[in-house]
Each structure stands twice: as structure tokens, then as C-alpha cells.
Amino acid sequence: MAFILTEEQKLIQALAREFAEKEVEPIAIKVDLDGIYPDETMKKLAQIDLTAIPYPCEYGGGGADYVSYALVIEEISKVCASTGVVLACHTLAQSPILQFGTPEQKAKFLPMLTSYNMLxxxxxxxxxxxxxxxxxxxxxxxxxxxxxxxxxxxxxxxxxxxxxxxxxxxxxxxxxxxxxxxxxxxxxxxxxxxxxxxxxxxxxxxxxxxxxxxxxxxxxxxxxxxxxxGFKVAMASLDGGRIGIAAQALGIAQACLDESIRYSKERKQFGRPLASNQAIQWMIADMAKDVMASRMLVYNAASLKDNGMPFSMEAAVAKLFCSETAMKHSIKAIQIHGGYGYVRGSKVERLLRDAKITEIYEGTSEVQRMVISANLLR
Ligand SMILES: Cc1cc2nc3c(=O)[nH]c(=O)nc-3n(C[C@H](O)[C@H](O)[C@H](O)COP(=O)(O)OP(=O)(O)OC[C@H]3O[C@@H](n4cnc5c(N)ncnc54)[C@H](O)[C@@H]3O)c2cc1C
Missing domain, CATH: 2.40.110.10 (Butyryl-CoA Dehydrogenase, subunit A, domain 2)
Incomplete structure (x- = not known):
């Protein structure tokens, strides 16, 4: 089964990628090292309607689908996972209001959030x-x-x-x-x-x-x-939230792959690029395999949600697989970078530190396994 993005999804992906490269990547190291909340970035994201992507236009949302939302989180997290999670949690807070709110609550609170007048x-x-x-x-x-x-x-x-x-x-x-x-x-x-x-x-x-x-x-x-x-409200919100965190982990894993390809072609030892060694090629192939599988799992869970189908187990599978992929391959990416990957300020060092949290928040990997097995064994 191929997952083909629609023209609208491709446009949103391109918009998010361009924004991430121009506006987010140049400040990502500083945001991380100095712990700076990316307020200006969030304001700019609001200006291009990306702070409430999957919510209806009548409340000021982007009016797009959940696949588009996952694409945006993936692109932003590829360059800055901090900004990715700020956006994901801002989006998560809007979800229960839309799903469980009264018409008055939706009309009052959603526009404040979708516009980023409030975080x-x-x-x-x-x-x-x-x-x-x-x-x-x-x-x-x-x-x-x-x-x-x-x-x-x-x-x-x-x-x-x-x-x-x-x-x-x-x-x-x-x-x-x-x-x-x-x-x-x-x-x-x-x-x-x-x-x-x-x-x-x-x-x-x-x-x-x-x-x-x-x-x-x-x-x-x-x-x-x-x-x-309230517990039902929380769990329903987290089901959707987990697709966002899976997309964040996917972005981190894709960045590990991109950095590993770039560096292994540039860096020469024994008079030839690192990439000419089979040991390095196999690490890169394994990364690519897991990144491709992660991407299908994220888009599949988001697509089920978009189509009003049950997606709780698929979201848990996506979060579990993507976060473990990000963790496993951020370590490999540092291995490929050798000592240069082990220093503060190197991108792969940040990717490793960012990858770890995706196995913890919005339900640890153990919780995802509980959700998956509970769905299969009931
Ligand atoms: C950076 C960050 C941001 C966060 N943001 C938010 C937020 O915005 N809102 C919010 O509400 N929460 C947030 N959290 C909380 C997060 O969801 C919890 O940390 C997470 O659910 C795990 O809870 P805990 O840290 O108390 O670990 P514990 O529950 O103490 O678990 C410790 C370990 O034991 C394992 N464990 C526990 N019970 C079992 C069991 N029955 N079987 C097997 N293993 C088990 C866990 O999987 C884990 O590995 C955030 C956490 C972090 C670190």
C-alpha cells in the first residue's frame, strides 16, 4: 500500500519545510543550549496558520487534516524538536475543547488558542x-x-x-x-x-x-x-497527541539519517569518504529502513483519525516505533560522526538528547505496549 499525499498536503509540507529551514533551523542551537522559548517562531507560525492546523476554520484553525498536522510537526522537529513539542502541546490543548466542549466553550476559547493570542x-x-x-x-x-x-x-x-x-x-x-x-x-x-x-x-x-x-x-x-x-477526555486527547509525538520522533530520526549521509560523504579517512565503508553503509541503510517504516505508521494513524476510524492502537504503535527508531539511530548517527558528534552544539548530539523524551511523554513506551496489547488481547 503506497501512501500518496494529496496536493494540499504536499503544499502544507512544502510550506512547513521552507519555514523550518529559514526561520527555525538558524536559531535551533541557541534555543536548545540557552533554553529559549521560541515565542517569535510561534508568532510567525500563527501568521501562516500553522498553530492550529487540524482545527476548523470557523474557530480560526487551519482547516486541514491530521496528516497535514503530522507533516508540519515532522518538518519542524527535523530542525528543532523543542519548537516541535511546543507546537504539539499547544495543539493538544485545543483538541479536548473541540471534541468535548460546548458550543459556547468552543466559540470562546478556541479562537484565543488557534490565533496564538494565548498559549x-x-x-x-x-x-x-x-x-x-x-x-x-x-x-x-x-x-x-x-x-x-x-x-x-x-x-x-x-x-x-x-x-x-x-x-x-x-x-x-x-x-x-x-x-x-x-x-x-x-x-x-x-x-x-x-x-x-x-x-x-x-x-x-x-x-x-x-x-x-x-x-x-x-x-x-x-x-x-x-x-x-475527565479521564476519558484526557485519554481521547492523548490518542491524537501521540500521533504528534510520533511525528516529532520521525522528524528527529529523519534528521539523523540526513546528517549521517551528509557527514559520511564529506569526511575522509584512509584517503576516502567514510561512506565508502560497508560498515557505515549498513548503518545508513538500517536508518533509512526504520525511517521509512516510521513515516508510514505516522501517516497511517493520522489518516485513520481523519477518516473517523478507530486509531488508538495505531497511534500507540506509531509512537512506540518512531520514538525507539529516533533513539536507536541518534546513537548510530553519533557513531558515524565519531568525536565530532559527541560535542555540545553538534546537531547529532542534540538529536540524541531530544530523541530520548519521545519515549517518555504522552505515555512511556511501556504504556504504548500496554495500549497495544490491551487492544489485541481483549
Ligand atoms: C519533558 C516532559 C514534558 C512533559 N509534558 C507534560 C505535559 O505537558 N502534561 C502532562 O500532563 N504531563 C507531561 N509530562 C509527564 C509525562 O507524561 C510523564 O513523565 C510520563 O507519563 C511518565 O510518568 P513519570 O515520569 O511519573 O514516570 P513513572 O510513572 O514513575 O514511571 C517510571 C518508569 O516505570 C514504568 N512503569 C510505570 N508503571 C508501569 C507498569 N505498570 N508497568 C510497566 N512499567 C511501568 C514507566 O513506563 C517508566 O519507564 C511531561 C514529562 C516530561 C519529562
Missing amino acids: GGFALTEAGAGTDAGAVATTAVLDGDHYVINGTKSWITNGDRAGIVVLMARTGTGEGTKGISAFIVEKSVSPFTVGKHEDKMGVRGSHTTELIFKNCRVPKENLLGKIGE
């Missing part, structure tokens, strides 16, 4: 609720016309800059996953504070922080979906 965040994880996301301890208690939220969220991408956060909190209506509800928290209306900033190994231009909610009063009309259905 979005998705706040599920806590110190005691990582893989076991059902262990959320943050509480939301109804008090008149407001829910009063208390608790601390950990590891929230875009945390320090997010103006709108989709938050999961315990409303006490049931045990475990059944007692969790989702809320749209608008920081200017319901202030919360930013706690610890994580000093990360990779994707350093994306900011990852704690969010502290202390008697944070959220209007009751900001309940997202039904009471007690």
Missing part, C-alpha cells in the same frame, strides 16, 4: 500520578458558581507561558479514573502560579514546569465534558 497547556501529570494517571490528587470542589481547585501539576509543557490550561482534577464523584473531571482554566480569570522549572536533558527550548493551584476559582461553566469523565 495552551495540558495538565494531567502530578508527582504521584505519572503513568498511573488515574491517581490524580488535585481536587475541584463546587462552591456556588465556581469550582475551587487545589493541587500541583508536574511536568507541564508550556507551563510558564500558558494562558489556557486543560486540567484534570478529582471531583470526588467516583473512585480512581471515574472521579476525575476536566476543566478549562483561563489564567487571567482563574490565576494559578508557576512552580519549579525543570532543567532538562533535551527539548530545552520547551519549558516544563509545575503549576500550583491554590484555591483557584474556575467558573463552573468551564467544566469540560461531563462530570466524572
Whole structure:
């Protein structure tokens, strides 16, 4: 089965590639080494309608499909995985509002996010609720016309800059996953504070922080979906989000392949290019094989989603395979670069540090295997 992009998808891919090469790549090293949030890049992405690619035009979205979204994340992440994840999490925050929001919530909040007037965040994880996301301890208690939220969220991408956060909190209506509800928290209306900033190994231009909610009063009309259905809201959002992270890993893996081809043809040892050695050729062939398979898995999962078909298992397969491919081949890319690949500031060194996180966030590789096996063994 060949996956042939439509003319519109090819145009979006070309637009994203040109943007990535001109606007993102020149600053990618600085964004990474100095941990600079790529605000100007996000503003420019908004100007060309790439901050809300798969969402309807009526809410200010790009009106394109999920395959197009994956193509954009792939192209951006090829040059800067930090910018890739900032965009992916901003897009992730919009997804539950579109899927579960009331007409009023969609009309009010989506345009703020699609236009990048506000950055979005998705706040599920806590110190005691990582893989076991059902262990959320943050509480939301109804008090008149407001829910009063208390608790601390950990590891929230875009945390320090997010103006709108989709938050999961315990409303006490049931045990475990059944007692969790989702809320749209608008920081200017319901202030919360930013706690610890994580000093990360990779994707350093994306900011990852704690969010502290202390008697944070959220209007009751900001309940997202039904009471007690917050876990369902979170899992449905993460199914789509995983395609974005798979695309990020694909971009990283493609960059490993591109850098390895370029360097092995340039660098000479024993009077001939590295690429003339079969040992190097085989590493490059193995990389190409896994990158090609990754690409098909990402586009397949996105295409299923676009066609309204079940895609949860396929998204998990894509994320698992792409992230392991990025990890495996970023190490090989450094091997091909020898000592020059091992220094701070070399692209392949950054690719290795960025690759690792794709095996962790939006569900670790172990979680993806749980999702896949649960689908097969039920
Ligand atoms: C850079 C970064 C950005 C993030 N961004 C966000 C965000 O925007 N929003 C958000 O809500 N969260 C975010 N997270 C949190 C992320 O989703 C969690 O880190 C992840 O789900 C794993 O949780 P944990 O770190 O607590 O690990 P743990 O749950 O403690 O797991 C540790 C290890 O044990 C394994 N493990 C745990 N349980 C099992 C089991 N039952 N069987 C087999 N293995 C198991 C895990 O797979 C993992 O390898 C982010 C994390 C990072 C590092």
C-alpha cells in the first residue's frame, strides 16, 4: 500500500519545510543550549496558520487534516524538536475543547488558542500520578458558581507561558479514573502560579514546569465534558497527541539519517569518504529502513483519525516505533560522526538528547505496549 499525499498536503509540507529551514533551523542551537522559548517562531507560525492546523476554520484553525498536522510537526522537529513539542502541546490543548466542549466553550476559547493570542497547556501529570494517571490528587470542589481547585501539576509543557490550561482534577464523584473531571482554566480569570522549572536533558527550548493551584476559582461553566469523565477526555486527547509525538520522533530520526549521509560523504579517512565503508553503509541503510517504516505508521494513524476510524492502537504503535527508531539511530548517527558528534552544539548530539523524551511523554513506551496489547488481547 503506497501512501500518496494529496496536493494540499504536499503544499502544507512544502510550506512547513521552507519555514523550518529559514526561520527555525538558524536559531535551533541557541534555543536548545540557552533554553529559549521560541515565542517569535510561534508568532510567525500563527501568521501562516500553522498553530492550529487540524482545527476548523470557523474557530480560526487551519482547516486541514491530521496528516497535514503530522507533516508540519515532522518538518519542524527535523530542525528543532523543542519548537516541535511546543507546537504539539499547544495543539493538544485545543483538541479536548473541540471534541468535548460546548458550543459556547468552543466559540470562546478556541479562537484565543488557534490565533496564538494565548498559549495552551495540558495538565494531567502530578508527582504521584505519572503513568498511573488515574491517581490524580488535585481536587475541584463546587462552591456556588465556581469550582475551587487545589493541587500541583508536574511536568507541564508550556507551563510558564500558558494562558489556557486543560486540567484534570478529582471531583470526588467516583473512585480512581471515574472521579476525575476536566476543566478549562483561563489564567487571567482563574490565576494559578508557576512552580519549579525543570532543567532538562533535551527539548530545552520547551519549558516544563509545575503549576500550583491554590484555591483557584474556575467558573463552573468551564467544566469540560461531563462530570466524572475527565479521564476519558484526557485519554481521547492523548490518542491524537501521540500521533504528534510520533511525528516529532520521525522528524528527529529523519534528521539523523540526513546528517549521517551528509557527514559520511564529506569526511575522509584512509584517503576516502567514510561512506565508502560497508560498515557505515549498513548503518545508513538500517536508518533509512526504520525511517521509512516510521513515516508510514505516522501517516497511517493520522489518516485513520481523519477518516473517523478507530486509531488508538495505531497511534500507540506509531509512537512506540518512531520514538525507539529516533533513539536507536541518534546513537548510530553519533557513531558515524565519531568525536565530532559527541560535542555540545553538534546537531547529532542534540538529536540524541531530544530523541530520548519521545519515549517518555504522552505515555512511556511501556504504556504504548500496554495500549497495544490491551487492544489485541481483549
Ligand atoms: C519533558 C516532559 C514534558 C512533559 N509534558 C507534560 C505535559 O505537558 N502534561 C502532562 O500532563 N504531563 C507531561 N509530562 C509527564 C509525562 O507524561 C510523564 O513523565 C510520563 O507519563 C511518565 O510518568 P513519570 O515520569 O511519573 O514516570 P513513572 O510513572 O514513575 O514511571 C517510571 C518508569 O516505570 C514504568 N512503569 C510505570 N508503571 C508501569 C507498569 N505498570 N508497568 C510497566 N512499567 C511501568 C514507566 O513506563 C517508566 O519507564 C511531561 C514529562 C516530561 C519529562
